[in-house]
Each structure stands twice: as structure tokens, then as C-alpha cells.
Amino acid sequence: MSTQIQRDESGNIQVPGTMTRRGFMVNAGILGLGAMALGPFLTACSREAATGTGATAAALRKGGTLTFAIDGTNGSLDPAAYTTLGDWLAVDTICSGLTTADFATNEIQPSLASGWTFSADGLQLTLQLREDVKFHDGTLLTSADVVRTFNRQLVDGDASLPTGASRPLRGATARNIKAVEAVDPHTVRLTLGVPDLVLPGRLSHISARILQAAQIDAVGAQLGTTLIGTGPYKLASLAAQQSITLEAFPDYFGGAPALDRLVFQQVADASTLTAGLMSAQVNASSFVSHSSAVSLKANKAVTVYDVPRRVNVFVMMNVTRPVLADLRVRKAINLAIDRSQICANAFAGFADEPKGYALGAVSVGYDPSLADLSSYDVSAAKALIAEAGATGAKVSLIAQNNNWYPRAAQILEENLKAIGLVPTIELLDAGSFSGRFFDVGAHDLALWERNGYVPDPDEQVGNLLSSTGSYGSKGSGVATLKDKADVLAQIDGYLRSACQTSDDAARRDLYTKAQRLYAEQIMALAMVCQTQNIVVSNGASRLGEASLASQRAQLAQAALTA
Numbered sequence: 001m002s003t004q005i006q007r008d009e010s011g012n013i014q015v016p017g018t019m020t021r022r023g024f025m026v027n028a029g030i031l032g033l034g035a036m037a038l039g040p041f042l043t044a045c046s047r048e049a050a051t052g053t054g055a056t057a058a059a060l061r062k063g064g065t066l067t068f069a070i071d072g073t074n075g076s077l078d079p080a081a082y083t084t085l086g087d088w089l090a091v092d093t094i095c096s097g098l099t100t101a102d103f104a105t106n107e108i109q110p111s112l113a114s115g116w117t118f119s120a121d122g123l124q125l126t127l128q129l130r131e132d133v134k135f136h137d138g139t140l141l142t143s144a145d146v147v148r149t150f151n152r153q154l155v156d157g158d159a160s161l162p163t164g165a166s167r168p169l170r171g172a173t174a175r176n177i178k179a180v181e182a183v184d185p186h187t188v189r190l191t192l193g194v195p196d197l198v199l200p201g202r203l204s205h206i207s208a209r210i211l212q213a214a215q216i217d218a219v220g221a222q223l224g225t226t227l228i229g230t231g232p233y234k235l236a237s238l239a240a241q242q243s244i245t246l247e248a249f250p251d252y253f254g255g256a257p258a259l260d261r262l263v264f265q266q267v268a269d270a271s272t273l274t275a276g277l278m279s280a281q282v283n284a285s286s287f288v289s290h291s292s293a294v295s296l297k298a299n300k301a302v303t304v305y306d307v308p309r310r311v312n313v314f315v316m317m318n319v320t321r322p323v324l325a326d327l328r329v330r331k332a333i334n335l336a337i338d339r340s341q342i343c344a345n346a347f348a349g350f351a352d353e354p355k356g357y358a359l360g361a362v363s364v365g366y367d368p369s370l371a372d373l374s375s376y377d378v379s380a381a382k383a384l385i386a387e388a389g390a391t392g393a394k395v396s397l398i399a400q401n402n403n404w405y406p407r408a409a410q411i412l413e414e415n416l417k418a419i420g421l422v423p424t425i426e427l428l429d430a431g432s433f434s435g436r437f438f439d440v441g442a443h444d445l446a447l448w449e450r451n452g453y454v455p456d457p458d459e460q461v462g463n464l465l466s467s468t469g470s471y472g473s474k475g476s477g478v479a480t481l482k483d484k485a486d487v488l489a490q491i492d493g494y495l496r497s498a499c500q501t502s503d504d505a506a507r508r509d510l511y512t513k514a515q516r517l518y519a520e521q522i523m524a525l526a527m528v529c530q531t532q533n534i535v536v537s538n539g540a541s542r543l544g545e546a547s548l549a550s551q552r553a554q555l556a557q558a559a560l561t562a
Contacts, residue, residue, distance in 0.1 A: 060559040063260045066540050068555075069267040069276060069285035071430070075240025076224035079209045080153050081165040084430075085287075085551050088206050090244045090264050092553040094136075095209035095229030096253075098127055098146070098188075099200050100554070103308065103546040106364060106455040108201040112141060112210055112230065112253075113188075122195025122500070129186040133253045135212045136234040143182035148213035150180045150190075160220040168207040171470065172453075173199065174462070174499070198499045201456045206552070232257045232556035242266055258542075258559035270403070277302055280538040283560065286548040288534040289403045290347045296536055305535040307549035308362040309352055310452035312460055313528040315397070315412070320440045320477040323393045327523060332384035333445070334519075334526040335377045336415045343529050346408035351531035357515045358461050360530035364504050365457035365511035373519040374527050381419040391420040397445040398436055401427035408528070409447055438474040446475065451533070451551045461511050462495050464525055465518050476524035487521045 070086025077091050098113040113127040133141040152158045153169040154177055161167070176199070179191040192199070202208070212228045219226055227235050232254065233246035244264040248257040267273045267282065270289040276282030278299055288296065288304075297304040315337070317330050324330055343351040352360065355371040385391055395416065399409040409425050416423040428436060436442040452459050463469050467488040473479045478488065494514035498507045518525070535545045541561050544554030 059562040060258065060541060061562045062258055062559075064560045065261040065263060066259050066283045066558055066560055067263045067265050067281070069273050069282045069287060070244075070264045071287050072266050072268055073238065073240060073242065073244055073264065075238055076162065077227045077235070077238070077244070078162055078165070078224035079207045079211070080167055080169070081162050081224065082168055082207075086244070086264055086266065089286075089551065089553040090235075090238075090246065091209055091227070091229075092206050092231075093233050093246060093262065093555055094227050094231045094235055095211065096133075096231050097204050097206075097208050097210065098129075099204045101201060101204045101455050101547070101552070103310075103455050103544075103550055103552065103554075106362075108204060111204070112146075113203075116200055118195075118197070122197070123192050125190045125192065125199055126183070127188045127190070129188065130253060131186055133230050134251045135230055136228050136249055137212075138251070139212070139214070141210070141230055142185045143188045144185075145213045146188045146210055147180050147182050148216055149211045150177065150208075152211070152216060153207070154180070160216050160223065162221040162224060169205070171463070172205040172207045173202050174458075175468075194496065195500045197502050198456055198458050201454050205453055233262050236261070252556065254556050257556055262555060262558070268402075277536050277538050282538070283540040284535075284537040284543055284558075286533045286535045286551060288536045290350050290531070290534060291404070291407075293350060293534045293536070294348050302536060302538045305537075305543075305545040305549075307532050307535055307545050309350075309360055309530045309532045310362060310455065310550050311531045311533060312354075312358055312360070312450045312452075312464070313351070313408070313531055314358075314448065314450070314464070315526040315528060316437070316446045316448060316471065316475045317524045317526065318440055318444055318446075318475075318477050319524050320480055321395075321444050323390060323395055324444060326388045326390065327521075328384045328388040329390050329393075330523045330526075332381040332388070332390075332419055333416065333421075334373075334523055335375060335381035335384070336419045337374075337526055337528060338376055338411060338415055339374060339529055340376070342408050342411050343531075346404040346411060347529065347531050350534065351529040353529055354527035357519065357527055358464055358525065359457050359511060359515070362455075363457045363460070365461065365498070365508045367508055367512045367515075370512060370515055370519075373516065378418055385420045392422060394422045394424070395444050396424045396426060397447060398426045398428055398433060398443050399447040400430055400433050402430065404531075405447060412447065438470060440474060440477040440480075447528070449531075453550060453552060455550070457507065457511055458495070458499055461515065462499070465491055465514060466495055467492055471525075478522055478524050481522070484521060487517065491518050491522075 072084040073086050074083040079091050096112050100109050100111040114130050116127040153167040176193045176196050177190050178193050181189050183189050215228050232252045234249045236245045236247045238244040246262045250256045274292040296302045317324050339353045354374045355368045356366040357370040357373045359365045399405040413423050413425050437446045464471050466472050467479045491514050494510045498510040532549050535548045539561050542557040542559050547554040
């Protein structure tokens with residue numbers, strides 16, 4: 001759904017976020033916070049922010065309910081069908097994967113699988129399962145559950161999939177798993193099309209969370225409303241557009257959680273969320289607006305975490321559009337972006353300019369020699385536009401209508417005007433935006449972000465630059481560039497080779513070659529910055545904040561503070 005853009009008397013886009021007392025009370029009811037005491041919320045909204053850098057270490061207490069604010073819930077929790085980030089955080093907490101990722105160190109560690117080995121030719125991955133893992137109904141995990149979980153998404157026509165299921169496991173595993181078999185009750189073998197040493201990390205993806213085979217066959221497409229997993233919390237109740245309530249699972253193989261309950265509460269309004277965190281009506285969130293982080297960081301009771309910046313922000317250019325079919329125009333748009341201003345004004349400083357193109361400083365493949373690929377040069381950009389005969393050409397940009405998007409879109413609008421283009425901006429709700437983005441017939445330019453669900457460079461570069469993935473085929477349309485077929489094949493080859501070596505230096509070299517070639521010959525991806533999801537808590541600790549910065553939930557050890 002498109003949002004009517006509000007502008008001030010100077011024509012600037014007015015950014016959502018401020019709210020009157022009456023507006024807050026109305027939204028509190030709409031967003032499911034009506035049952036909370038509004039007095040502390042309103043006091044928090046109106047008081048002067050205290051000076052400080054966040055809560056100091058506090059004693060932890062056993063039990064209790066932690067309220068975690070999310071962007072939204074559609075009332076269905078199914079790893080085969082992405083709905084909202086909040087729903088996927090719940091899936092991540094209810095279910096476990098064969099592996100898990102340490103987002104602070106980039107290491108992939110055992111989870112449901114106690115270990116794994118590759119065959120000599122790299123075409124088979126054999127995983128040994130733990131034998132002490134229980135599902136929430138008390139039954140034990142076996143290899144049959146893994147086979148059924150994977151084949152549900154990898155094999156066409158599975159009757160248990162809900163309508164519209166995107167089957168993200170296919171993309172998460174690079175469409176490379178050709179067969180899944182149970183060797184014995186606690187051994188699983190995956191057969192691959194080509195060697196992929198990144199696969200153990202890919203298996204930590206949310207879409208690869210292991211389900212119970214018996215439940216899949218019993219409830220089919222309704223699995224998302226009654227999800228059973230092996231994670232630290234089990235599903236107690238869920239209500240679409242309101243909340244998801246989980247209860248501690250005492251037989252969790254990693255040890256009983258400290259909390260009694262974990263509530264994922266939908267809080268879609270930035271002002272309501274800020275007030276809730278200040279008053280501790282909300283204990284934690286990874287959906288805080290960047291503009292709100294500054295005032296929250298000044299509150300002594302609140303902790304704003306220093307987390308890795310793994311979120312790529314970019315402008316995707318649709319090469320199938322006439323005005324963007326010219327490489328000179330695409331390069332001009334890349335040169336026109338004032339990244340410094342966007343980092344400061346749209347992200348309140350919680351962002352870095354892209355010195356390594358699509359790989360940030362926390363990535364294994366980071367190479368600062370690529371900084372020139374994101375240069376700011378208005379004069380050069382104007383010259384390219386004139387050379388291409390595109391001065392005065394109309395171009396539209398779509399973006400979401402939340403958080404930093406409107407402010408960044410406003411800056412981009414001015415950047416495009418400065419080089420002689422005539423831009424229009426369309427702000428959309430999150431659900432409408434993704435549908436438009438992955439339809440080359442429905443957008444020119446698109447401002448978006450990509451979270452690193454797996455802390456591996458292929459999660460970013462491999463997905464954004466590959467001509468065979470969703471971004472290349474639907475987001476930018478580069479797969480249609482017949483005159484660049486050889487270049488695209490070379491880029492895809494570099495990306496593939498980078499997943500077939502474990503040597504960090506070799507991988508960095510391959511990703512550097514792929515990115516430079518893409519930027520010089522394709523340039524359908526203008527990097528804007530690397531940022532973070534703002535992770536905040538009040539009255540809670542041990543949240544796995546490094547994972548939450550990538551919208552991954554590792555909340556088994558989460559606890560309330562005394």
C-alpha cells in the first residue's frame with residue numbers, strides 16, 4: 001500500500017515519528033499496548049532524557065516475562081513462508097537448526113548436529129545428530145525429521161506448504177542441495193550439485209530450522225499456527241497483528257531458559273516503542289528507529305548496544321527500464337549519492353560509508369581498496385547524464401515508509417535532482433514494498449536493505465551480485481543483459497569459487513574481483529552504507545545482541561534484571 005507523501009512548505013518529505021499525546025493513546029490501543037499501564041509511557045514521553053550511556057551491569061533474576069517489541073506478526077510461524085521479521089524471530093526461538101552462528105566472531109558452531117564432514121570431492125556433507133534432543137511434545141529428534149523438513153521446501157509440490165510459500169531454504173542453500181537422505185536415525189547426508197564449504201553456515205539460516213516430521217504430515221499448511229520445535233521456548237499462543245507468547249521449554253537440550261515467558265509484542269509506531277523502552281513496559285527490541293537511538297542512549301536506565309554493522313543499505317537499479325538501461329546513467333546515480341549526509345541525517349550516525357562496497361568492515365571479505373566504487377562526485381555524475389542524453393529524464397524511487405527510509409529517500413531525491421534527473425518518490429508499507437521490489441515491471445529505483453542472516457560474505461555479495469538469484473533476476477533485471485552475459489558468468493564464477501575455499505585471503509581476493517567487475521561493467525547496485533539494527537534493552541540482559549543486530553534470535557540465556 002502506497003503512503004501519501006507529506007511535505008513541508010519547502011517541499012521536503014516529512015518524516016514519520018513524532019506523535020501527540022492523543023495520537024500516542026490511540027496507537028497504543030491499536031498496537032496491542034492498551035492493556036499496559038499508560039501512565040509510565042506518557043511520563044517517559046514527556047520527561048527530559050537523563051544523561052548517561054546506558055544501564056550498568058545488574059543482577060539477573062530467575063523467571064518472569066520478557067516483552068520484546070517486534071515490527072509485526074501475521075499470526076503464522078512457518079520457516080517456509082516469510083511474513084514479518086517478528087514472526088521469523090519467533091521461529092528462530094521456537095526451532096533450532098543443525099548449526100548455529102556466532103555473530104560476534106563469525107564462527108559456525110554445532111547445534112542439533114554435533115559434527116559434520118565433507119566427502120573428498122566436496123559433493124556430500126554428512127552430519128551427525130545429537131541423540132538427546134527433544135521436541136516440545138517430548139518426542140526425540142531423528143534424521144527423519146531433518147529429511148522431511150528439508151524436502152518440504154526443496155521438492156516441488158509438497159502439500160504441506162501454505163499458499164504463497166516462498167520456500168526460502170532453496171535460496172539460503174544456493175539451490176545446491178540435490179538430495180537429502182537418512183543414513184541412520186542420527187546421521188543425515190546432503191548431496192550437492194557443486195562443492196560448497198559455506199554450507200554448514202547456510203544451515204544456520206532461519207529457513208533451515210528443523211521441524212517435526214509427524215507434525216508436518218498431521219497439520220500440513222496449518223503448521224504455522226501450531227509450530228512445534230526443539231528450541232528454548234515453545235509456542236503458547238499467537239494473535240495476528242498483536243503478539244506471540246512463548247513459554248520456557250525445561251527440556252531444551254541447551255539447558256532450561258532463565259525466563260518463564262517471552263512475549264513478542266507488535267509495536268509498529270516508533271514513538272510508542274521509544275516510550276515503552278524508557279518505561280520498561282517493553283524490555284527489549286531490535287526494531288528501534290535510528291533517530292530514537294540518540295535519546296534512548298542518553299537515558300540511564302536504557303542500554304543501546306554496540307553491535308556489528310552487518311546491514312547493507314543500497315539502491316537497486318532496474319536495468320530493464322529505458323532510462324536505466326544505459327550504464328552511464330547507472331554509474332551517474334551511484335556517483336550522485338551523498339553517503340556522508342545519509343549516514344549522519346537518516347541514520348543518526350549509526351552507519352558507515354561503504355568502503356568495501358557490499359562487504360562491511362566486520363566481514364571476512366572486506367577490502368577497503370574498493371572505496372572508490374562508492375565515490376561522491378556530482379560533477380562527474382552530471383557529465384555522464386549529459387553524455388547519455390538523459391538530462392531531464394524522469395525516474396522514480398520506491399522506499400518503505402518507516403524508520404530511516406523517508407529521510408534517506410528525501411536526500412536521494414535531492415541528489416538525483418542535482419545531476420539533472422527528475423525524480424519522484426513513492427513510500428510504501430513493508431508488505432507492498434517487497435512485492436514491488438521483486439517485480440521488474442513495478443519499479444525504477446528501489447531503496448532497500450539486506451540483513452546478514454548468516455555471518456558469511458556470500459550472504460551479502462553472493463545474493464546481491466549473482467545473476468541467478470532473486471536480486472539479479474527480479475530486483476535489478478541484470479540477468480536480461482544479453483550483451484553482458486560473459487561478464488555476468490565471470491562474476492558468478494568468482495562468487496562460486498569463493499564458496500569452495502576456506503582460505504580467508506583467497507576468498508577476499510575473489511570477492512574483490514567480483515565486486516569491482518560488477519561495479520565497472522554492470523553497476524545495478526549502488527551501495528549507500530552499512531548500518532545496524534538498533535538493539536535496546538531496559539530491565540533485561542544476555543540477549544545475544546550481536547545476533548539481534550542481524551534480526552536473528554539467540555535468546556536462550558535471556559534474563560530479566562533485578
